[in-house]
Amino acid sequence: MTFPQALPSPRTPDSRDAPPLRWAIMGPGWIAEQFVASLQAHTTQVVAAVGSRSLDRAQAFASRHDIATAVGSYDELVALDDVDVVYVATPHPSHLEHAVMSMEAGKHVLVEKPIAISADQARQIAAVAARTGQFCAEALWTLFLPKWDVLRQVLDAGGLGELRSVHTVYGEHFPDGHRIFDPALAGGPLLDLGTYPLAYVTSLLGPARSVAAAGVPDVRGVNGQLGATMLHDGGTMSVVATTLHGWPRNEITIIGSEGVATVEALHNSPGPITITSADRGVTLTYDEPHGDQVGGLHFQAAEAARRIAAGERETPIRLLSASIISLEASDEIRRQVGISFAEAGLDEHG
Numbered sequence: 001m002t003f004p005q006a007l008p009s010p011r012t013p014d015s016r017d018a019p020p021l022r023w024a025i026m027g028p029g030w031i032a033e034q035f036v037a038s039l040q041a042h043t044t045q046v047v048a049a050v051g052s053r054s055l056d057r058a059q060a061f062a063s064r065h066d067i068a069t070a071v072g073s074y075d076e077l078v079a080l081d082d083v084d085v086v087y088v089a090t091p092h093p094s095h096l097e098h099a100v101m102s103m104e105a106g107k108h109v110l111v112e113k114p115i116a117i118s119a120d121q122a123r124q125i126a127a128v129a130a131r132t133g134q135f136c137a138e139a140l141w142t143l144f145l146p147k148w149d150v151l152r153q154v155l156d157a158g159g160l161g162e163l164r165s166v167h168t169v170y171g172e173h174f175p176d177g178h179r180i181f182d183p184a185l186a187g188g189p190l191l192d193l194g195t196y197p198l199a200y201v202t203s204l205l206g207p208a209r210s211v212a213a214a215g216v217p218d219v220r221g222v223n224g225q226l227g228a229t230m231l232h233d234g235g236t237m238s239v240v241a242t243t244l245h246g247w248p249r250n251e252i253t254i255i256g257s258e259g260v261a262t263v264e265a266l267h268n269s270p271g272p273i274t275i276t277s278a279d280r281g282v283t284l285t286y287d288e289p290h291g292d293q294v295g296g297l298h299f300q301a302a303e304a305a306r307r308i309a310a311g312e313r314e315t316p317i318r319l320l321s322a323s324i325i326s327l328e329a330s331d332e333i334r335r336q337v338g339i340s341f342a343e344a345g346l347d348e349h350g
């Protein structure tokens with residue numbers, strides 16, 4: 001019996017102890033607001049500059065967050081001298097261009113999820129990171145949360161025995177007019193929401209070796225919902241689903257020979273994890289309070305700052321190779337469901 005008697009404590013360091021770097025915010029949209037609020041509340045990181053396609057929007061964001069420098073183009077932003085790392089928070093079809101221009105300008109990058117719209121694009125980002133020697137990581141913030149470190153320790157110690165399967169869903173409701181309905185921004189739930197389930201299952205079980213996917217279009221012109229069953233090495237499997245039609249109970253269930261772990265809803269945010277022995281005789285809970293992005297986005301920034309200050313080019317929490325593996329599964333799901341970015345004028349290979 002390997003089922004633990006108690007849960008480990010998270011090893012996640014205090015974000016305030018990370019060396020303070022100078023951050024530039026590229027794309028002052030919704031998530032950038034949460035990211036800056038999280039940094040300013042929970043770290044000693046310096047938000048030094050913000051860049052927008054519009055100087056007015058950059059200045060408005062800068063005055064809301066007390067940021068010294070606001071510029072009206074991304075070219076000007078990456079050329080600034082007093083910046084160490086760029087946080088790319090533009091829509092996902094632009095991540096390749098914006099990550100590459102930042103690294104070519106000598107800046108490290110933390111790129112919002114998904115790091116790109118296809119595995120091909122992610123490979124290009126990884127190649128530029130290797131050539132320029134800049135730090136580069138996908139801001140898959142959930143994997144940087146203390147709760148994920150607790151889960152990792154339980155699994156690494158064999159606490160659930162041999163893993164059998166992972167089941168997870170991510171759905172939300174979006175108002176008409178949200179960018180998720182825009183095909184030109186690679187809309188639909190797969191990349192915005194499905195990125196999380198795909199990251200979970202591939203980081204827990206490894207690459208998808210086979211995929212069986214199906215989906216249904218939304219009347220507004222993008223895919224509306226889809227599901228996939230995937231086989232991974234060692235006789236394991238995952239079942240994932242994503243929808244833009246509403247809020248299911250967004251949990252992760254991880255089934256092993258000795259027990260079951262449940263990452264409670266909302267799985268991508270701070271919150272509790274419960275593990276129950278296979279015979280259901282013992283239940284242990286890691287009681288992280290439910291939180292939001294502002295309470296959790298800072299962990300990835302602190303990790304990036306620590307790695308950059310140490311001269312490292314990646315974080316083991318989200319290697320570029322792991323982002324590529326997620327996107328390979330995403331590419332195959334899209335192929336089977338018939339989601340074409342080319343129809344919307346997007347070049348997923350360039």
Ligand SMILES: NC(=O)c1ccc[n+]([C@@H]2O[C@H](COP(=O)([O-])OP(=O)(O)OC[C@H]3O[C@@H](n4cnc5c(N)ncnc54)[C@H](OP(=O)(O)O)[C@@H]3O)[C@@H](O)[C@H]2O)c1
Nearest residue numbers: 027028029030031032052053057089090091092112113114
């Ligand atoms: N980690 C999380 O929890 C989380 C949550 C939400 C979103 N995200 C990710 O963050 C990225 C941005 O999402 P968001 O919800 O913040 O989007 P958003 O509110 O629309 O903001 C995106 C920003 O990018 C800039 N931009 C550059 N090119 C653009 C274009 N062609 N169309 C529209 N905006 C463009 C815009 O700023 P300017 O025009 O002023 O430069 C805009 O404010 C996405 O990749 C998404 O997947 C992550």
